[in-house]
Amino acid sequence: MLLTLAFRNLWRNRRRTLLTLSAMVVSAALLILALGVFSGMFRDMLASATEQYYGHLVLAHADYHERRDLFAHLDENIASRYLPSDNTAITGVSPRLRSFGLISLAETSQPVEVLGIIPAREQQVTSLQTKLIAGGYPADEAGNGALIGQGLARRLRVRTGDEMVFVTQAADGSIGNDLLIVTGIFATGDSRNDNNLVLAPLKWVQQILVLPGRIHEVAMTLADPMLAAPTADRLNPHLPDNVAILDWGDLLPEMREVIAAYDVSRMIIVTILYLATGLGILNTFFMSVMERTREFGILMAQGMRPWTIRSLILLETCILGCIALAIGLTCGAAMTLYMQQVGVDLAEYITPVTYAGGTILPRLHAVFEAGNFFVPAGMLLLVSLLAGFLPANRAARLDPVQAVREV
Amino acid sequence: MDLFKLAWKNIWRNRRRTIITLTAIAFSIMLVQAVHNLSYGVYAGMVDSGVRAGSGHIAVYRNNYLESRDEILHFRDGSLVDDIAMIDGVEQVLPRLYIPALAQSSRESRGVLLIGVDPARERQINPFLKALPADGMIRSADSRDAVVGSRLLNELQIRPGQKFVVTAQHEDGTLHSELLRVRGVVSSGMKDIDSSLILVGRGRAALLTGNSGSVHELAVILSDARLEKTVHRQIAAKLPADQDILAVSWEKAMPNLANAIKLDYASQKFIFIIILLIVTIGVINTLLMSVMERMREFGVILAIGSKPMTLRTLIMLEAVIMGLLAAAIGTILGSLATWYLVAVGIDLAELVPDTLEFGGVVFDPVMRASWDPAWMIRIAVYVVCLTLAAAAYPAIKAGRITPVEGMRHH
Numbered sequence: 001m002l003l004t005l006a007f008r009n010l011w012r013n014r015r016r017t018l019l020t021l022s023a024m025v026v027s028a029a030l031l032i033l034a035l036g037v038f039s040g041m042f043r044d045m046l047a048s049a050t051e052q053y054y055g056h057l058v059l060a061h062a063d064y065h066e067r068r069d070l071f072a073h074l075d076e077n078i079a080s081r082y083l084p085s086d087n088t089a090i091t092g093v094s095p096r097l098r099s100f101g102l103i104s105l106a107e108t109s110q111p112v113e114v115l116g117i118i119p120a121r122e123q124q125v126t127s128l129q130t131k132l133i134a135g136g137y138p139a140d141e142a143g144n145g146a147l148i149g150q151g152l153a154r155r156l157r158v159r160t161g162d163e164m165v166f167v168t169q170a171a172d173g174s175i176g177n178d179l180l181i182v183t184g185i186f187a188t189g190d191s192r193n194d195n196n197l198v199l200a201p202l203k204w205v206q207q208i209l210v211l212p213g214r215i216h217e218v219a220m221t222l223a224d225p226m227l228a229a230p231t232a233d234r235l236n237p238h239l240p241d242n243v244a245i246l247d248w249g250d251l252l253p254e255m256r257e258v259i260a261a262y263d264v265s266r267m268i269i270v271t272i273l274y275l276a277t278g279l280g281i282l283n284t285f286f287m288s289v290m291e292r293t294r295e296f297g298i299l300m301a302q303g304m305r306p307w308t309i310r311s312l313i314l315l316e317t318c319i320l321g322c323i324a325l326a327i328g329l330t331c332g333a334a335m336t337l338y339m340q341q342v343g344v345d346l347a348e349y350i351t352p353v354t355y356a357g358g359t360i361l362p363r364l365h366a367v368f369e370a371g372n373f374f375v376p377a378g379m380l381l382l383v384s385l386l387a388g389f390l391p392a393n394r395a396a397r398l399d400p401v402q403a404v405r406e407v
Numbered sequence: 408m409d410l411f412k413l414a415w416k417n418i419w420r421n422r423r424r425t426i427i428t429l430t431a432i433a434f435s436i437m438l439v440q441a442v443h444n445l446s447y448g449v450y451a452g453m454v455d456s457g458v459r460a461g462s463g464h465i466a467v468y469r470n471n472y473l474e475s476r477d478e479i480l481h482f483r484d485g486s487l488v489d490d491i492a493m494i495d496g497v498e499q500v501l502p503r504l505y506i507p508a509l510a511q512s513s514r515e516s517r518g519v520l521l522i523g524v525d526p527a528r529e530r531q532i533n534p535f536l537k538a539l540p541a542d543g544m545i546r547s548a549d550s551r552d553a554v555v556g557s558r559l560l561n562e563l564q565i566r567p568g569q570k571f572v573v574t575a576q577h578e579d580g581t582l583h584s585e586l587l588r589v590r591g592v593v594s595s596g597m598k599d600i601d602s603s604l605i606l607v608g609r610g611r612a613a614l615l616t617g618n619s620g621s622v623h624e625l626a627v628i629l630s631d632a633r634l635e636k637t638v639h640r641q642i643a644a645k646l647p648a649d650q651d652i653l654a655v656s657w658e659k660a661m662p663n664l665a666n667a668i669k670l671d672y673a674s675q676k677f678i679f680i681i682i683l684l685i686v687t688i689g690v691i692n693t694l695l696m697s698v699m700e701r702m703r704e705f706g707v708i709l710a711i712g713s714k715p716m717t718l719r720t721l722i723m724l725e726a727v728i729m730g731l732l733a734a735a736i737g738t739i740l741g742s743l744a745t746w747y748l749v750a751v752g753i754d755l756a757e758l759v760p761d762t763l764e765f766g767g768v769v770f771d772p773v774m775r776a777s778w779d780p781a782w783m784i785r786i787a788v789y790v791v792c793l794t795l796a797a798a799a800y801p802a803i804k805a806g807r808i809t810p811v812e813g814m815r816h817h
Contacts, residue, residue, distance in 0.1 A: 027685055041670070169511055257762065261770070264758050279427075283431050350669055
């Protein structure tokens, strides 16, 4: 009964209701889109760190990531020896040996990080093979081919097929130096990878470091990156004491901080936006209540209770809020989907932004994330209820005699 | 003038509605202005700490050095440092040599970026060096003292006071090594810097590559960031024309920070647009309602001989008055909010970790606003224009009624 009445009341002034509704829909839908795009930026940032370098999980000596100690090496078969073989969640396993040194060609030299990898295995973990601008991974697992970043290639002025000299300190204290031949060049947009990273066959790096059969870490990827922490917890008991699996959150604490800070700023943005929307709704409902002062007076004179009037008005705002929510969520989801599929390329306006261990690519690209829908939806309902509350109170406190007299 | 009076009186006929609408608009203006001024202040703070730790408000390079970072592209600074330091508004000029090198301790080796600096000048500016104790700073440009990033120190497994070797390529193509001693440790909170930074005196650095008296960069720090354009011109005029040397603004020299700010501000602008859109819809709503309830009145006005054009103007006038009032009140509120944010600020220390990074600088958890009056006025003008645009539909609607229809309207 009350519900029908509320519905009819809303449709009595169709134009006003539709305008108010549109304000609510616009705020919810555009906000969902904006949050989806922000999440997309952070997803890119995370992907640049995990899919282009770390992987989702890394097995290494427990304190290896702190110091990257040359001597904290492991047996190259550690993964197959200790990890349960029935692990379907893990989609890629790549053993790596890391070396820091100076790479030079003719008159220029650059400090680099050389990662010894098995090309076929590494491609399961990182996606550098999709970022190639020339050549590819070294084909020979025992040869001296190297995949290098675009920035490094530009600084050294090398192309595929060119020879470079790599100098580093080996495990036996000697100075190791040897030739590398560029087999491929990648461009990720992440300045650290593009300027510093060199991928070479594991055997070659083992030889130059005088660490035969040894590796520093095993990088792994998962089907679902969000399951990294629980998977690490599950696998760690299988490992020897001084070895541990860390997930990307442990490896990139600074990025975890950035993402946590984003959650704070998301709340601030949503609050500010809904303060503005709330005032708009309040405005309309106050007006619609004032217009009907006489009507409410008559209803009360006939015996309607103040609380019934209050719930009538609250019901009206609620209905409006729910309709706005349904349309807003649908439109927001549709726009997010569009931005997910198509996106906008910003490469002309800005360059990639690298910080906190990751890179934000110059593109607008949305992703779906539950929080981006729940937070605006909850706020919209809350705001419409709050905005209905004041007018409802006013209507409930009317004096029938005075109200009926009002024109 | 009569029409203006009529519009004014009309607005106040339904006082509560007008007040609610005004509040909604004014409040939105306040929000947008305060939030903008807050980020304006925060960005300014980031730029300031960014340029002080980085390449200055204005940086002087050999042409192409910025893109290629090629060590060959150095230039003789001669009297340039002193010449530029003479310019009004220049706080300091920092000559620097950037040398990619290999740092080796007895156990480990790491690729590093060795920066040859003028220790005394650098210490006055760089926030990380300022924090060092007196005995933690490089003593002279030729000494073997080095200031090393904390993470790098940890990775090399050495302690302050201990020795290590850096190796780099000399101009003649051979590898040269220098023995350095850790004097101070810098902990910036940024992994990239802490794991690759080594500062030494420029004299010592030049021995590695054999280009003494040369620099890769002159970082010019200004006493006031707003002087950038004028000082930039003066610096450009002082550069020798025959040596292919350029002055570059920090936005070009540090694209990472500039773009991070751009990106952040763009997303904020999008939110501002949504807010203004909602405000506009609210104004349309109010004006339309006030037109609809006065149909009868408009009918009478038309019947006694007013032109539809007069009615339209009346409604537009009402909208403009409302818009101007809201803009004025909103700007006053916005100024009050800004004043509070400038004086007190927002302390996020409990919400964000103190090592939070943004675009390559450490985020200051106490956010403070900064005045940007030109922008505040612009937003106020936008809102007046928006109210005017919002009045178009109700005004057209009022202009279209015929006297008979209008008077029949109940």
